[in-house]
Amino acid sequence: MIIAIDGPAASGKGTLARRLARHYGLRHLDTGLTYRAVAAAMLEAGKPLDDVAAAVDFAKAIDLEALDADRLGAHEIGEAASRISVLPEVRAALTARQRAFAEVPPGAVLDGRDIGTVVCPNALVKLYVTADAETRAVRRAEELAERGRPADVQAILADLRRRDERDMTRGVAPLTRAADAHLLDTTEMDIETAFRAAVDIVERARRKLR
Secondary structure, eight states: OEEEEEOOTTSSHHHHHHHHHHHHTOEEEEHHHHHHHHHHHHHHHTOOTTOHHHHHHHHHHSOTTOOOHHHHTOHHHHHHHHHHTTOHHHHHHHHHHHHHHHTSTTOEEEEESSIIIIIOTTOSEEEEEEOOHHHHHHHHHHHHHHTTOOOOHHHHHHHHHHHHHHHHHOSSSOOOOOTTOEEEEOTTOOHHHHHHHHHHHHHHHHHHHO
């Protein structure tokens, strides 16, 4: 069983993906962290971010089971990841690994920007999770504050809007809702409400297979 979850930053898709993975006994992969892991490896090795061969080598070597979200959450790693994520060769290498991860029984929950459209187009369930930018900015600020990091909501909002624009307009695997993805707008939802709505969608899909 493969559940594909796409959506913009801070929409709640990661939290939802982890909850669904626990609920169904599936593995979870935050595909955004795979790009951050490659970027971190490039920075640590002192490689220029446009060194495609080195980036592809790292993409093929990173351990998908040992991605440290806290370490990879650093701002400079995120900025580097945004630069390598537009390299078609890197995307191809990571897409192949993400797809292989998903296809190991009993399945997995993957979240990112191109799961339902590129990585797992045949997923049992596709969700497109979103929320308005202002709500997402507040959520991200609260998340950072909980980690003891200073957070300016307006600065975060501006950054989210830049990321949305970049993700939705890039030439390779842009963020877009798959034609058969269920829209889940979490603007007015808490995580429990969003989780129950997602479970209902998954259960309907499972019943159709019986």
